[in-house]
Amino acid sequence: MSADTASPELRNRFKQGLGAPICLTWEVTYGCNLACAHCLSSSGKRDPRELSTDECKRLIDELARMRVFYVNVGGGEPLVRRDFLDLVDYAVQRRVGVKFSTNGALITPQAAARIAATDYLDVQISIDGATPETNDPVRGVGSYAMARRGMDRLAEAGFGPFKISVVMTRHNIPELDALEAIAREYGAQLRITRLRPSGRGASVWDELHPTAAQQRELYDWLITRPEVLTGDSFFHLSALGEPLPGLNLCGAGRVVCLVDPIGDVYACPFVLHDEFLAGNVRGPGGFEHVWRESELFAELREPQSAGACASCGLYDKCQGGCMAAKFFTGMPLDGPDPECVLGHGERELVKVAAGDRPVVAVGHSKRLRV
């Protein structure tokens, strides 16, 4: 999605919450044939409590009623669910568009043909490097070839401009131009997002997150490429100069939320932790009740304190950065982002004892064989 630039006034309205999310992420399964080192949802095994097909359809009905324009589907690997493409049909028939992320393994020629025949469906295939040498250490042996095969099949089926989605790390920032070239080759759109210390990412973030010099390099690269999608994930970099395109705010619980495979609703896709659990879609009143009435979301929609960042002249630009990045590195939520471009986060980070970082549940971390 691309969006208008929001004025500061409108941004303040967004922070007070909306009637329905602008961007709802729905992880439909924890099942995955891969076990990426940085997986936000620590996926691998399916959870026996997963929403049934009927429960998924009820949720889609509710989203359609609330006029949620589209959902971002992830997992796990969505295609692990045998009912997934039926659910996609069900959603798009109700004008709930679907954008889903996949590792490409299960995009058979048949699946590609079906995907290509569906309107209002966007697909993004993940790679985390322009070569297997960069990608496979993060996503698993053979995962680069698997993703490229999935891309080839979508292209052969005439799907149109799919997206290539990359989580930016210390190792693939030097490959930005090469990644762009791969996207160009397919007529695809490049989408790059920020590495978060969430889920299994907590254990690799220290070694994989970009250096300060690389953040500058990334900002300079992005500012000349408004066509590259970012999911609004690099707004902390806007403090380096002109704001990057996008809403430039932390949307957690305000314009964004996450529904996990068992129906739990979290403030954003990067905070699968009890502290940010707002409710469950199986509860009375369903998703709508959680979105409109949860105490957690009400708190997030209150004016937030800039805390230690209040005296910084750049706060208006970076908004204090990403809540999840602060939370999972054990930093105060009203302080600097660990990747603050002025280095304030880095200085705070060294003061955090290892034991102060929150414990991350990795209960699904066993990969499936497909």
Add this chain to the structure above:
Amino acid sequence: MSTSAVDVFDAARPYALHPQLALRPETFGALAYHYGNRRLTFLKSPQLAAIVESLGEHPSVDAALRAHGVTAAQRPAILRALSRLESSEVIGVR
């Protein structure tokens, strides 16, 4: 936007929401999502949102503005907004 956009926007013509567009009212105005170009647009006042939503029911934009009690003072800003919405394919001549 320059005033020339207002000059070229012909309010005598009949308009309507783009067929691939969904509108969701919000307290600040409305969100508009275009399923074709996947673009999200913000309608920054409830009055503008109400006008946009009703365009298809009126024989012209002028008629829609009259029905919504748009004053001469408000008119240029509303026409500028409508012209902007036309260029992002939220509305179009029907």
